[in-house]
Each structure stands twice: as structure tokens, then as C-alpha cells.
Amino acid sequence: MNWFLRGLRRGVKTESKPTSTPPWASSLKVEGNFQGCPTNAIEDGWDSGKCIFCRRCYPSLKPTGDHRMASARGNPMFRRSFYLYPLDVGTCGGCNSELKLISSPQYDMTRFGIFFTNSPRHADGVVIMGVLTEGMREVLKETLDAVPSPKVLILLGACAISGGVVGEGVKIEADVIVPGCPPSPNTILDALIKAKGGKGW
Amino acid sequence: MRFIGKLENLCIYDMGEREDQCQDFSFHAGKSEGYGEFTFVYGPSAGGLTESVQFMIKTSGEQILEIEANPYFKKRKLKFSGRIEDVILTVERINAMFSASHSLSFIIAVERSVDVNVDYEVMMARIIELELERIRNHLHVLHKLAETGALGVASYQLQEMEERTNRLIGEVCGHRYFFSSNWINSVKCNLEKVRLDYLNGFNSFFNDMLENRILIDRFQNNGKIDQDWLIGPAARASGRSYDSRYDSDSLPYKDLGFSPIVERSPDTFGRFLIRGLEILQSIEIIRGALGKAKNVRGGEVKVKGVGSGMSRVESPSGDLVYKVKVDDGFISTSFLPPSKANLSFFLKSVIGTIFTDFPFNWEGFGIWISEIGVEKE
Numbered sequence: 139m140n141w142f143l144r145g146l147r148r149g150v151k152t153e154s155k156p157t158s159t160p161p162w163a164s165s166l167k168v169e170g171n172f173q174g175c176p177t178n179a180i181e182d183g184w185d186s187g188k189c190i191f192c193r194r195c196y197p198s199l200k201p202t203g204d205h206r207m208a209s210a211r212g213n214p215m216f217r218r219s220f221y222l223y224p225l226d227v228g229t230c231g232g233c234n235s236e237l238k239l240i241s242s243p244q245y246d247m248t249r250f251g252i253f254f255t256n257s258p259r260h261a262d263g264v265v266i267m268g269v270l271t272e273g274m275r276e277v278l279k280e281t282l283d284a285v286p287s288p289k290v291l292i293l294l295g296a297c298a299i300s301g302g303v304v305g306e307g308v309k310i311e312a313d314v315i316v317p318g319c320p321p322s323p324n325t326i327l328d329a330l331i332k333a334k335g336g337k338g339w
Numbered sequence: 340m341r342f343i344g345k346l347e348n349l350c351i352y353d354m355g356e357r358e359d360q361c362q363d364f365s366f367h368a369g370k371s372e373g374y375g376e377f378t379f380v381y382g383p384s385a386g387g388l389t390e391s392v393q394f395m396i397k398t399s400g401e402q403i404l405e406i407e408a409n410p411y412f413k414k415r416k417l418k419f420s421g422r423i424e425d426v427i428l429t430v431e432r433i434n435a436m437f438s439a440s441h442s443l444s445f446i447i448a449v450e451r452s453v454d455v456n457v458d459y460e461v462m463m464a465r466i467i468e469l470e471l472e473r474i475r476n477h478l479h480v481l482h483k484l485a486e487t488g489a490l491g492v493a494s495y496q497l498q499e500m501e502e503r504t505n506r507l508i509g510e511v512c513g514h515r516y517f518f519s520s521n522w523i524n525s526v527k528c529n530l531e532k533v534r535l536d537y538l539n540g541f542n543s544f545f546n547d548m549l550e551n552r553i554l555i556d557r558f559q560n561n562g563k564i565d566q567d568w569l570i571g572p573a574a575r576a577s578g579r580s581y582d583s584r585y586d587s588d589s590l591p592y593k594d595l596g597f598s599p600i601v602e603r604s605p606d607t608f609g610r611f612l613i614r615g616l617e618i619l620q621s622i623e624i625i626r627g628a629l630g631k632a633k634n635v636r637g638g639e640v641k642v643k644g645v646g647s648g649m650s651r652v653e654s655p656s657g658d659l660v661y662k663v664k665v666d667d668g669f670i671s672t673s674f675l676p677p678s679k680a681n682l683s684f685f686l687k688s689v690i691g692t693i694f695t696d697f698p699f700n701w702e703g704f705g706i707w708i709s710e711i712g713v714e715k716e
Contacts, residue, residue: 141490141491141492141493141547141551142492144492144496144544144547145492145495145496148496151499158506158509158510159509160506160509160510160513160514160515161513162513162514162518162519163509163514163515176425176428190428190518191514191518191519192428192518192519193513193519194424194519225384225391226384226389226390226391226413227391227413228413228414228415229390229413229709230432230433230434230435230438230709231389231390231434231435231436231707231709232432232435232436232438232516234389234390235389235435235436235479236515238389239498239501239502239505241498242495242498242499242501242502243495243496243498243499243502244499244502245502255386256385256386256387257386268413268415269415271412271413271414271415271712272414273383273411273412273413273414274383274384274391274412274413277383277384277391277412281384302432303425303428303429303432304415304417304429304432305415305416305417319432319518320435320515320516322509322515323502
């Protein structure tokens, strides 16, 4: 069958609102005391940036189903278009895969003016994923130098934010923090829309 | 007897392992010293690369004459010893796309070390997990191949199916990558929610892709490799029925009438074909296993005693081997990932091809650098 017709026959798959966030990719609600968190994410309340969502604290902490965990310093300068350069400094591949999926028909990031670019020179922001490994330290520095200012720095996932259970986080002053292990496409899209100065997803 | 790889001082074969001299996989292929040749550096961070990896490609202009890969830019130092409940958190995060394969191979090795009797329903649930992971990964690889070939509609439709599979896994097991879903003699998934109706049209969709000459021309005779030691879809595309689901006793696939799908096309096209056909096969395996895995939660088991064990499962890209030592709840482990062999064979298959062929060949192997670039802390 002609691919154009096949595309039309499948209909519109893009969703108007977030759906299908799995429980262990949503924020947690503290309902009791818990000792023994492997990443010390539960001390004075729950720290989403340290949490790897391992379920060990259940039922003292319960998933809420709310994917909006990200914090972002919005920059309206990128309201019309926002080009991102993904940089893997030491991931398990989970953050890479979830980031890629915001381009899938269900999410369609381009309708919000969000795009990927193949060169840091053309980027408005860098999405940094994974624990900071020795070999990628210099690559990170060179990439950040190559992105023209003003630029948005995004830490994606528990590894980049705090190191999670597998290493050290990336110690930079980020504009956007996207918790999760890995963050779901709903959480990522919410964060990126907020980073552009929008209200989120 | 087929050779699978080297794990520390052990040579791993399909019939077992033994301490022996065997060659490790090399990340260098080809030889060139001609006049006017130069080295083209691709990576570690560049467009078209999902993960950080560097290729040093020697060429005289277009044809690739020699290549060396460095998968260690993003080498993570991980802790592979400690309490089992801590080690499994690391094991799951070696490669998220193959997380079920890693965690299950690890857990099966632990169970063997301390002689745990695993319930039959739990083994069937594990098969369902592995096949869901295979469907997700094969869809991902097919999507990347279609995207590389600029076949937009097919590419997005495959990505839509990949996202649907992720959502299904999240709904069934609580997490889109099976994190914290597996434990000794236990699977924390609600299998009653497994519905694969969204893949009903996959057969006709895949047949349409096979009729697209523009795409198929990019695949045929690209990245030819036909030799022993190949694993996973690359082996089966070359006519070898190598498959841990068939020649390992880790899980009872034979009870579901499983036999490997084999083709005689040792190139990107063959690997593409195998992955498409295996999606259809995995759907049937899941449907067969669902009826035999009703009560998946086995009894909680404390790991006690001293012992060692090995396990081999078929990840979406080939054999994945785990070796475990247990000492009263304290575990140390090591593993042999499929991407190591696949990267080595990918580099061999690149020699003689041209730059335009490179991304098709690369995506077709389904290699994940995250599981190669790890070191014991």
C-alpha cells in the first residue's frame, strides 16, 4: 500500500493531554516513615532528584500518578523554537530512549516548537544525561563551550542530577531539572515546555 | 559447539564453560596504509549516535578501509558485589533496553547458586517479560532503520508501536523498563493486563516495508558477515540457528514449541528480516505463555548458603551470560553482554562498505554501548 495512504488510514495518534504515566515514573507521596533508601532520597521529605523509583519504600511512600516533577527556569526567548542537543555522559540508555520518544506520534514535540539538532553550534539547549564519566568530562566541557549563549542547560534523570545508584552526578548550575529513572516522555515534555516559558504538559 | 565469548578467565560455549585460552573480541578491523588515506573521526558525541562512542575510520575518500571503535568514553564504574537487593539495582541499570534480560539472567544465576526451586508459572512470566522486551527492542531497531532510510511514515508508525509497547510494559509491571520487577522466584507484574491487539496489523505493515525497494536497496549486501561466533539476529540472518532460547536450559521455551527463525541473508537486510519475523513470533510465544503463568508471585525467598552459578538468556541482540558467587546473602557477579560480540562483528562487516552504508549497518546490529562500557568498581 502507498505509504501516504497508510499514514492517513492510521489516523491521528497525537494526544491532546498526557496519558499512561506508569506509577513508578510519577511523583511519590510520603505516607509513613522509611529507613533504608539506597540513594538517601528520603530524609527531610522526598527528594525527587535523588530517587531511582526502586519501590523499596512502598507503602510508606506511594506513587501519585502525577508526572509533573520537573523544575525549570523558563526562558520566553525560546518560545517559538527550541533546538536541543542531547549529550550522553554515562547513561544506561534509558534516558536516551525516553528522550527520543518525545518525537513519537503520541507526543509530537514539534507541535510545541521543540526540535533536536545534530550540532551543538545550532542548539539553544543541551540535554545532559547519565553519570559524569571520566572520558566524557572533556567532551561535556567542549560541548557546553560550543553552544552559543544564551543557552539552557538541562539535567535529565537521576544519574545526571545526583548520580543515582551508579556514580556521581553532573555538577553544573542547570536551568532545568528532570527527575526520574528514567523520566517518562510525559515528564520530559512537561519540563521542556516549561523551559520555553510555557505552562507545561 | 559454538563459542559465545570470554568472561574473565572462562571461555563460554553453548555446551558450558571451561577455563581455557580463547580470544576476546577485538574492536578493530581492516588494514590500510595506502597513499592519500586519512582518518575520519566520528564521535564520541555526534548527530546520529544515540550513545557516546567513537569511531576512527580510515578512508581514501568514500570506502571504509580500516576502523577502530572506542566504546569506553562513557565507561561507568559499577558496584557488582554486595547484598543481592543492592546489586540488582545496578544490574538493571547496565542497559535499560535489555533490563529484563540482565536482571533475569542475574537472578537465574543466583537461584542456581543456592538451589532455589523456581515455580513453573514464574518461569513462564519471565518468558513473557523477555518477549515483550524483544518486541520493544526490535521495533526500536526497525524504527531507527526506517528513520535512517528517510521512510517517514513507516518510521513514525514503528515509533508509535514502540511507545505503545513501553506503555504496556509500564501498565503491566509498573515501570517501562522492568526496573524492580524481578526477584528470586517472583515477578511483580500483573499479566492479566497484557494485550497485544495494537500489533494485529504488524504483519501487513512489515510486508509493505519489504516491498519498498528504496529501503531494501540500502540493506541488501550492506554489512555482509557470515562466520561462526556470530550471535543473536546476526547469526540467525546468516543461517545459523544460534539462540539461547533453544540451546540453553535457563527458561522452558521448548514447552511452548519454540524453534529459532533462520534466514540465509547475512547482511543488514537479513538482520532486518529476522527482527520483523521475530516480533510476530514473540507475539505467539507471549500468547502461549499467558495461559501458563496465571499466578506469577512465587514465595519470597531469602538467599542463604554458599555457591556459584551461571545463566544464559537470549537478549534481543543475542546471548547474555551471568556468573554469580553467593556467600550467605553476599553476592559478586560478572557478565558477558551481547553488544561486545556484535560490535566486533559490526566493525568487520563495515570494511569495504562506503560512508552512506554505515548508519544502516550500525542500526541493524542493535548495539548498546552502555553494556560494553562498564567496569567493576
